[in-house]
Amino acid sequence: MVYLRSLVRDETAVDDLFQETIVVAWRRLDECDLDRPFGPWVRGIASRLVLAHYRKQKAAPLLLSDSVLQVVDRHFENISLLAGDTWDDKVAALRECIDALPERHRSVIGGRYFDGLSAAEVAERFELSLEACKKRLQRGRAMLAECLKTKGVLAASEATS
């Protein structure tokens, strides 16, 4: 789900793609090599379905290039390769990072993701312009990425590793 939510914004579409991914995986289980990790195989199916979804809408986000998909996949690979950790551990690490954010970033992230508000509604709640709110959200996400790198949850970028 996290993988799909990383690539698709519309939650209804995420639900549909999740179902589709599991069903396709189930239907094609006999093609899966169990000697290899299961995650990349399922993500491969999911990423293709995501691209098909955007193609059907005739609106593939240009930011979603092959190279971006590869890096997203590498991050997931890294997450699944870390021994002894569960997904809950990653979530706990992210929560710690959120707690460590400066208040002005933590509040907009909380409103956007935990209170289910749109960016415009978050802007209104904190009396910000929409542009300022969006910049603050983006900066907050970037800070969380940096924080998760220091905790070893996210892999350092290839250029620096």
Add this chain to the structure above:
Amino acid sequence: MNDGIDDLLSDWLDGENENPASKSDVPSSEASETIAESLLIHGMLTDIGSGDDAEAERIGAVMQRIDVEFVNGSLNLASTSVLHGRRRLAILTSALAIAAAVIVMFSVFGPHRSVSAAMASLDKLMEAAAKPFDHTYRVRVVEEYSRDKRPKNLSQEAWDREAPEQIDGATIHVRGADEYVMIVMLKTGKTRTSGCDGKISWAFREDGPVHVSEDLNRFRGGMPGSQQGMPFLNIHANLSQLKVGYEVELTDAPEIGTDGTLLSQLNGIRKSNDVRGPKQVHVWFDAETGAVHKMLLDGLPRGRGGPKSVTLELVDQPTLPSNFFSHETHHEPGKRIRYKDSQR
């Protein structure tokens, strides 16, 4: 962080329009790391923010779809009604039984699984090939044989023979198992068109008469792999050879075609030199429909002066006119006809 990418990400993840980027916004490879990290964080945050109830509903819906397929033998993608207690128990039991069966299957048949899956895929290809849908393929020469030195096992006559066709760039239209049209450029600069409408086969050069035969394979000689009996244009007639003469295996990593189709890959390696045909055959096909999207024939016999390896790539799935595979459609009226069969 790059401000431009920052703004695009912000528009994408937080804006009203889900896809605001324009053509000039295609990210550089350097920006990919930044974008990917932001997307991942967005995904994790959204996931944390979603409730457990939604997860339960989602899993229930998936279970129901699997159950529908299990019961009906095919998926009903639109059906997502609420599940009731006994029904849910039945679904759960089914799912657990499937999981157990899969585990047993893998533990017992593990090493042979990809082979059996490959055979199942061959059957699917045969089924797809029998359907009267139109496909257009483009032939590309991947590698030519070196002309520096004649191999010991090749006669001087075969070595001196040169293929008259320029197979690279040839176009092949296929309908079902028996109908095809192939247009190839000759080294003289003229074209040669050959085909079969399921009742007769035919061929003609741009500047020559139309040769017609009731032998449906009479003019297949110019097609890549045809002289070796390889399954491409006549999958039904030749798949058995791929099954018998080749070690076939299905790869586990689906690819995506240029048109976004999810493609499976079947690899065949010739069992011995006694088997006529390319050393290796790789087939990429639509995992859902079985339609062949790409085929690589590698290590073609060199006796006919042709290339070492070629690919055939699907370029279109048009709806061609019903008379498209008749020769009359491809030349001017009144062109001289020569029947190759004695009864004519």
